[in-house]
Amino acid sequence: MGTLQIAIPKWNITEFSGYEPITTFWQDFSIADKFGNRAIEDTYNRAKFEWKDNYKYWTELCLVLNHKIWQWHERDNQKATLYDRLWREADEMTAEWSEEQQEYYFEVTD
Structure with missing residues (x-):
C-alpha cells in the first residue's frame, strides 16, 4: 500500500x-x-468549536478562509463558494467582539 503525500x-x-x-x-x-x-x-x-472564543486565532481563521477563496476562485468554484460561505459566517461572528478585539481583527485583516 502506498503512502499518502499531500503538498x-x-x-x-x-x-x-x-x-x-x-x-x-x-x-x-x-x-x-x-x-x-x-x-x-x-x-x-x-476550529469553530475549539477556538471561537480566542479572538487572535479566530482572526487568523478568517484570514485563512479569505485566502482560500482566492486560491480556488478560478480553479474550483464549488470550493471557492464553500470557503466564501464559511468566511462570511466567521466574519459575522466578530461583530459581537469588544472594540479592542475588533481593532485587532481589522488591523490584521485589512
Missing part, C-alpha cells in the same frame, strides 16, 4: 502583509482541500 501550498501571508501566522489553520485547510468539501466543513466546525 501544502506556501501561504505567502508574511511576505504579503508582514503577518506571522500563529496557528496551523492554513495547513489544516490545505490538507482538508485534498479530501473535499465535507472535510473542509469538518475542519471549520472543529
